[in-house]
Amino acid sequence: MLEKRTPIQIGEAVNRVMKFKKNGSTEWVSINESFGRFLSDDLRATSDVPHFDRAPYDGFAIRSIDTSEASQSNSIMFEVVDHIGAGMLSDKELGPNQTVRIMTGAQMPVGADAVVMLELAKETSQDGKKYMSVKKVHKKGENVSYRGEDAKEGEVLVSKGAFINPGIQAMLATFGYDKVPVAKKPIVGLYATGTELLEVHEPLVPGKIRNSNSYMISAQIQRVGADVRYFGQLPDDFDTCFEAVASAIDEVDIFITTGGVSVGDFDYLPQIYEKLGAEVLFNKVAMRPGSVTTVAHLDGKLLFGLSGNPSACYVGFELFARPILRTMLSIDSPHLRKEKAVLNADFPKANPFTRFVRSSLTIEDGRLVVTPSGLDKSNIIMSLAGANSLMILPGGTRGFEHGVEVDVLLLEDQTGNQWPW
Amino acid sequence: MLEKRTPIQIGEAVNRVMKFKKNGSTEWVSINESFGRFLSDDLRATSDVPHFDRAPYDGFAIRSIDTSEASQSNSIMFEVVDHIGAGMLSDKELGPNQTVRIMTGAQMPVGADAVVMLELAKETSQDGKKYMSVKKVHKKGENVSYRGEDAKEGEVLVSKGAFINPGIQAMLATFGYDKVPVAKKPIVGLYATGTELLEVHEPLVPGKIRNSNSYMISAQIQRVGADVRYFGQLPDDFDTCFEAVASAIDEVDIFITTGGVSVGDFDYLPQIYEKLGAEVLFNKVAMRPGSVTTVAHLDGKLLFGLSGNPSACYVGFELFARPILRTMLSIDSPHLRKEKAVLNADFPKANPFTRFVRSSLTIEDGRLVVTPSGLDKSNIIMSLAGANSLMILPGGTRGFEHGVEVDVLLLEDQTGNQWPW
Numbered sequence: 001m002l003e004k005r006t007p008i009q010i011g012e013a014v015n016r017v018m019k020f021k022k023n024g025s026t027e028w029v030s031i032n033e034s035f036g037r038f039l040s041d042d043l044r045a046t047s048d049v050p051h052f053d054r055a056p057y058d059g060f061a062i063r064s065i066d067t068s069e070a071s072q073s074n075s076i077m078f079e080v081v082d083h084i085g086a087g088m089l090s091d092k093e094l095g096p097n098q099t100v101r102i103m104t105g106a107q108m109p110v111g112a113d114a115v116v117m118l119e120l121a122k123e124t125s126q127d128g129k130k131y132m133s134v135k136k137v138h139k140k141g142e143n144v145s146y147r148g149e150d151a152k153e154g155e156v157l158v159s160k161g162a163f164i165n166p167g168i169q170a171m172l173a174t175f176g177y178d179k180v181p182v183a184k185k186p187i188v189g190l191y192a193t194g195t196e197l198l199e200v201h202e203p204l205v206p207g208k209i210r211n212s213n214s215y216m217i218s219a220q221i222q223r224v225g226a227d228v229r230y231f232g233q234l235p236d237d238f239d240t241c242f243e244a245v246a247s248a249i250d251e252v253d254i255f256i257t258t259g260g261v262s263v264g265d266f267d268y269l270p271q272i273y274e275k276l277g278a279e280v281l282f283n284k285v286a287m288r289p290g291s292v293t294t295v296a297h298l299d300g301k302l303l304f305g306l307s308g309n310p311s312a313c314y315v316g317f318e319l320f321a322r323p324i325l326r327t328m329l330s331i332d333s334p335h336l337r338k339e340k341a342v343l344n345a346d347f348p349k350a351n352p353f354t355r356f357v358r359s360s361l362t363i364e365d366g367r368l369v370v371t372p373s374g375l376d377k378s379n380i381i382m383s384l385a386g387a388n389s390l391m392i393l394p395g396g397t398r399g400f401e402h403g404v405e406v407d408v409l410l411l412e413d414q415t416g417n418q419w420p421w
Numbered sequence: 422m423l424e425k426r427t428p429i430q431i432g433e434a435v436n437r438v439m440k441f442k443k444n445g446s447t448e449w450v451s452i453n454e455s456f457g458r459f460l461s462d463d464l465r466a467t468s469d470v471p472h473f474d475r476a477p478y479d480g481f482a483i484r485s486i487d488t489s490e491a492s493q494s495n496s497i498m499f500e501v502v503d504h505i506g507a508g509m510l511s512d513k514e515l516g517p518n519q520t521v522r523i524m525t526g527a528q529m530p531v532g533a534d535a536v537v538m539l540e541l542a543k544e545t546s547q548d549g550k551k552y553m554s555v556k557k558v559h560k561k562g563e564n565v566s567y568r569g570e571d572a573k574e575g576e577v578l579v580s581k582g583a584f585i586n587p588g589i590q591a592m593l594a595t596f597g598y599d600k601v602p603v604a605k606k607p608i609v610g611l612y613a614t615g616t617e618l619l620e621v622h623e624p625l626v627p628g629k630i631r632n633s634n635s636y637m638i639s640a641q642i643q644r645v646g647a648d649v650r651y652f653g654q655l656p657d658d659f660d661t662c663f664e665a666v667a668s669a670i671d672e673v674d675i676f677i678t679t680g681g682v683s684v685g686d687f688d689y690l691p692q693i694y695e696k697l698g699a700e701v702l703f704n705k706v707a708m709r710p711g712s713v714t715t716v717a718h719l720d721g722k723l724l725f726g727l728s729g730n731p732s733a734c735y736v737g738f739e740l741f742a743r744p745i746l747r748t749m750l751s752i753d754s755p756h757l758r759k760e761k762a763v764l765n766a767d768f769p770k771a772n773p774f775t776r777f778v779r780s781s782l783t784i785e786d787g788r789l790v791v792t793p794s795g796l797d798k799s800n801i802i803m804s805l806a807g808a809n810s811l812m813i814l815p816g817g818t819r820g821f822e823h824g825v826e827v828d829v830l831l832l833e834d835q836t837g838n839q840w841p842w
Contacts, residue, residue, distance in 0.1 A: 031621055032651075035640040049803075051625050058683075085657060086729075087617025089628045104683070104730075105617055107628040150803060158806050165833070166640035167779075167805025170731055173633035178622040196508025196526055200452060201599040204472050207510045207528035212594035219456040219587035230453075236506055308507075309525075310591055340787040358588075366761040366826065368787045382470075382571055384588025385579050405787065412586070412835070 005284040016281040024328030028179040037182035038329045043158040046175040048148035053108040056145045060099040061112035067138045080130035115143035161330040163414040183329040185227040189252030193260040195236040213258040226325045238268045259308030261294045269305040288353045290316040315356045333416035336409040341368035343406045348399040358387035370408050426705040437702040445749030448605040458603035459750045464579040467596040469569035474529040477566045481520040482533035488559045501551035536564035582751040584835040604750040606648040610673030614681040616657040634679040647746045659689045680729030682715045690726040709774045711737040736777045754837035757830035762789035764827045769820040779808035791829050
């Protein structure tokens with residue numbers, strides 16, 4: 001007996017899911033553990049940078065006024081009264097024709113308002129005293145980095161939701177963030193269903209296959225930036241599945257099952273959602289693969305029933321679960337990044353449904369080029385290994401030819417997209 | 422007193438470093454911890470996939486010969502003798518006009534050689550027996566996935582050095598790799614030198630700045646895929662630095678210091694290398710920033726003396742330390758990936774040196790476009806936060822205009838490049 005399901009459009013499905021999006025929370029982690037996390041608050045300058053006037057080069061700090069008569073034929077001589085490295089302070093205040101030898105990054109001595117670069121300075125010594133002479137007029141401020149030149153205290157330098165990369169790590173350190181406010185990783189519960197599933201360590205037996213979806217989805221969850229709580233495998237038995245799902249939901253932020261959502265005779269997820277009292281947002285989407293993706297909502301939590309078919313499962317996660325998780329991670333472009341690329345294959349056969357084809361995106365002479373990463377049979381996991389993108393082939397009455405421009409979704413990317421694409 | 426250094430070309434510097442590249446070693450980790458690591462061995466199929474003949478769709482397994490007379494006007498009737506889901510086996514051997522109701526993924530019953538899809542089957546029942554009838558001739562093998570169709574036992578499916586993504590996780594699970602051979606993370610020792618440096622938690626004081634390079638480099642090391650052993654900060658004092666460096670080298674695979682490599686009066690790294698008996702491969706490179714990068718070699722270990730200037734430090738790491746670490750991670754394209762992009766800014770001023778400009782690489786209508794991510798002052802860390810690439814502006818006698826094509830190096834990328842670029 002085939003249950004009748006009405007497919008909805010992809011955009012409508014995304015909208016129904018995103019109605020239940022929510023913000024995540026903050027946790028403070030050591031700066032040593034913050035790389036690769038997402039800022040849950042704007043990063044503000046806690047001080048001016050630089051926070052004192054400093055020398056950007058090695059040289060001699062001077063009073064610029066003393067060089068006003070300098071020229072090729074009129075060398076001005078200064079007495080070197082001190083010598084400081086970065087991090088040191090001179091206790092000398094410069095008088096007329098006095099200078100302090102100064103290293104890159106050191107604070108300007110009191111009275112100094114310019115730096116003579118080493119290349120332009122001639123050093124001499126006489127009677128145990130050191131001298132420097134220069135033949136060029138220096139303006140006030142020449143070769144000085146002034147306080148606040150790079151950043152002003154209070155300024156927002158990086159926005160909330162940013163992926164913490166090495167540059168942001170440097171900024172966090174500069175501004176004294178030894179603890180960093182990052183988005184707490186949402187916890188994703190995961191069950192695999194299917195009597196045909198063996199554990200990874202089990203030997204193959206006729207009719208059964210090893211559970212690969214759980215490992216694939218776990219990696220997808222981690223790639224998004226969330227944490228996995230894997231509860232294990234469930235047989236195709238209604239009561240067992242119901243009890244397991246019901247008790248696991250409380251421990252997680254969102255819940256994913258793989259398998260059990262088709263209209264096959266052993267697919268119990270729909271009845272489980274019903275018995276739980278969950279509101280089913282949709283159970284069929286006009287797309288390939290992933291058409292049987294089911295999403296339900298229960299007491300503020302989303303339950304994702306992904307197909308047991310690996311590629312349908314993969315696509316269903318990226319389109320529907322990803323933006324929910326990325327939103328919880330403070331990211332305001334939570335959807336897969338969409339770009340245009342040149343199609344590097346022929347798809348002569350028309351298909352009434354929008355297809356998401358696992359693809360390899362490369363760059364040739366500065367242009368994106370997209371090639372399907374394997375036969376697009378829905379039971380082949382091989383093509384997922386080489387996939388860094390999903391090519392979108394809109395449904396319709398015609399095929400697609402080598403060389404046309406198509407949309408692609410980037411899988412290994414922190415940039416993301418807002419909705420609608 | 423300025424020490425005279427002779428700059429060498431970038432390519433020559435890379436070659437001198439890469440002469441000392443070495444392979445890393447393997448460690449076996451649980452499949453649950455393998456996401457994001459690098460395979461240290463080829464991934465081979467440990468069995469055929471599928472490893473039995475199976476139904477790719479829900480339907481009825483039949484003997485194709487029984488449909489040879491089927492047509493729109495001649496419906497062929499089968500008795501349904503069994504009903505199996507995925508993971509179940511039928512103990513029935515099909516006789517003439519017998520069929521087994523079969524679910525996606527289930528093993529074909531003995532005697533069956535085709536599957537009638539559900540949509541083409543008409544189900545009836547009579548006297549407590551179930552029947553199915555079909556009006557279409559089915560060929561031998563129709564709707565059957567044969568053993569080994571997707572992969573053959575022994576076949577290499579993914580090469581050594583691959584970044585383990587969700588698709589590869591699925592393959593590892595499929596082939597029973599509950600332990601996965603991954604490249605052991607090289608350990609990178611790290612010291613920051615500079616009397617001007619404060620710890621991140623310390624309040625600012627005149628003349629001093631917080632150490633940001635260590636956090637930046639730590640993140641760069643992690644982004645490459647290696648582990649950091651951070652030893653702390655050192656003052657600009659020869660004996661302290663020498664003792665610290667000498668005793669730390671033994672604990673790590675490569676060693677990085679930041680600062681202390683200029684020709685400033687408090688830059689001790691050159692003398693430290695000398696006292697250690699290390700062979701200096703170069704101490705000046707014809708590039709900006711990063712010209713004072715120094716690399717030395719001691720008893721099979723590379724010592725990287727990176728500039729204390731944040732952007733020079735950043736670039737020096739990516740050009741010289743990265744390929745050494747990526748090689749240890751089994752990756753055969755260990756250098757930064759180089760692509761072409763359209764320049765989205767003017768650089769009117771010629772510069773005799775090849776410049777690496779921190780940039781933001783975007784995609785516009787399928788084309789790479791590169792924009793400098795900030796003023797390219799070498800003491801500004803701000804521009805590093807927005808940088809996902811380094812634009813290469815070759816040294817010469819002319820500037821660069823908006824719209825020309827330039828080379829860019831991708832920083833957030835697992836693909837990499839071989840040498841020479």
